[in-house]
Amino acid sequence: MSSVPEYRGPFGKAQAERLLWRAGFGAKAGEADALAKLGFKHAVHALTRPAPYQLVGPAPTADRGRPLAPAAVLGDDHLSWLDRMIRTNAPLIERMTLVWHSWFATSNLGVGSQQLMLNQVDMFRGNALGKFSDLFMNVTEDPAMLIWLNGNQNVKGHPNENYAREMMELFSLGADRGAYTETDVREQARALTGWTGGVNKGVIGSFGFNPARHDSGSKTIFGQTGNFAWQDSVNLCLSHPMHPSYFTGKLWSYFVPTPPDAATAGALQSLYTSTGFDVHPVVEAILQHPDFYSSPRMVKPPVVLNAGLLRTIGRPIDTSVWTTLSAAAGQQLFYPPDVGGWDYTRWLDTATWRARWFIAALAAATNPPAASPGDPALLVAAATSFWGDPTLSGQTQSLLLSFATAQLKRKASPTDVETALRRLVASCPDLQTA
Numbered sequence: 001m002s003s004v005p006e007y008r009g010p011f012g013k014a015q016a017e018r019l020l021w022r023a024g025f026g027a028k029a030g031e032a033d034a035l036a037k038l039g040f041k042h043a044v045h046a047l048t049r050p051a052p053y054q055l056v057g058p059a060p061t062a063d064r065g066r067p068l069a070p071a072a073v074l075g076d077d078h079l080s081w082l083d084r085m086i087r088t089n090a091p092l093i094e095r096m097t098l099v100w101h102s103w104f105a106t107s108n109l110g111v112g113s114q115q116l117m118l119n120q121v122d123m124f125r126g127n128a129l130g131k132f133s134d135l136f137m138n139v140t141e142d143p144a145m146l147i148w149l150n151g152n153q154n155v156k157g158h159p160n161e162n163y164a165r166e167m168m169e170l171f172s173l174g175a176d177r178g179a180y181t182e183t184d185v186r187e188q189a190r191a192l193t194g195w196t197g198g199v200n201k202g203v204i205g206s207f208g209f210n211p212a213r214h215d216s217g218s219k220t221i222f223g224q225t226g227n228f229a230w231q232d233s234v235n236l237c238l239s240h241p242m243h244p245s246y247f248t249g250k251l252w253s254y255f256v257p258t259p260p261d262a263a264t265a266g267a268l269q270s271l272y273t274s275t276g277f278d279v280h281p282v283v284e285a286i287l288q289h290p291d292f293y294s295s296p297r298m299v300k301p302p303v304v305l306n307a308g309l310l311r312t313i314g315r316p317i318d319t320s321v322w323t324t325l326s327a328a329a330g331q332q333l334f335y336p337p338d339v340g341g342w343d344y345t346r347w348l349d350t351a352t353w354r355a356r357w358f359i360a361a362l363a364a365a366t367n368p369p370a371a372s373p374g375d376p377a378l379l380v381a382a383a384t385s386f387w388g389d390p391t392l393s394g395q396t397q398s399l400l401l402s403f404a405t406a407q408l409k410r411k412a413s414p415t416d417v418e419t420a421l422r423r424l425v426a427s428c429p430d431l432q433t434a
Contacts, residue, residue, distance in 0.1 A: 129279050
């Protein structure tokens with residue numbers, strides 16, 4: 001088995017920042033420098049092999065100090081997860097939870113129960129870096145998914161094909177690759193019959209498998225014939241020869257914007273299958289790959305940007321506005337746009353950018369400057385320091401300095417200029433991308 005290539009270049013603050021943003025939610029003050037000092041391997045392992053999970057810092061609240069009620073109050077579910085992204089000591093766990101939430105996209109618009117959605121995300125969290133086979137099994141019997149893709153309406157004699165199709169097209173094999181036929185969809189649907197449960201006027205019913213609702217007849221899937229049940233549906237997808245390439249390619253795309261070369265793709269597939277569908281070694285290999293550090297910058301998803309800005313300045317969740325702004329920026333947690341999840345290549349347009357600006361402005365208003373120096377260079381330094389001194393390009397620094405100089409010449413107060421600079425730093429391409 002060929003090994004996955006490893007990065008051999010310099011590993012300083014800029015590389016540590018990319019690692020923290022793409023595999024987590026940015027750096028707390030001084031965290032990027034500290035990570036860089038660990039050295040490349042230890043830095044990656046600090047994320048992929050974290051200490052036992054814990055949340056550090058004050059508990060989240062909504063406006064006027066109201067405690068969150070994630071299962072009951074609209075938007076509090078988003079705030080509660082955003083809080084975890086900010087306070088966790090294991091950011092890669094939460095980042096992978098977000099990946100699975102998009103991979104197995106389920107929306108509360110169809111489920112109608114914030115509690116079931118929260119339960120599903122807890123399941124993703126528990127399987128964040130475990131075996132994909134376990135995750136796939138758990139998703140298939142997950143109550144939120146059963147409602148979302150009509151698994152609870154899939155019964156003997158009247159099979160519903162929704163989950164059968166998506167489990168192959170989106171979850172394990174991919175579309176337009178010749179991996180499955182319409183016959184496979186129909187036969188998979190038969191194998192998946194038997195589930196019951198639902199939500200009625202907000203009351204969660206009992207979910208379970210009822211053999212009397214299951215089609216126990218012979219089915220032929222991927223050319224194999226047998227009395228297949230729902231577990232067989234999952235295992236047949238996992239054992240399909242086109243699954244490893246789909247899985248590793250899709251997982252890679254969440255971390256690197258350019259496709260892997262053929263040798264890398266083959267090595268990742270071999271690593272994945274040789275470890276029995278383990279996610280952890282594949283993620284670790286991607287984070288250590290040269291392309292991770294040399295590829296073009298990626299636009300940060302709205303919740304990643306929001307969590308990262310708050311994480312950097314140490315501001316806890318203290319207002320429900322973050323839910324509204326994130327939704328306007330194109331990403332409200334528990335409400336992906338469709339079964340395909342969010343399109344990570346299309347975060348920016350004229351509407352969503354406006355919401356990103358307001359996210360930056362509201363975060364920048366934390367601890368407003370009481371007094372600011374009258375020197376433009378010092379103002380830029382103060383505004384940059386507020387965000388933990390992130391790496392900024394020479395062009396960005398020059399533009400910030402020009403702005404500060406021009407505003408002071410117009411007799412703007414230094415404090416107002418520093419406030420504006422904070423917003424500009426958080427909105428510049430260097431912080432909007434990683």
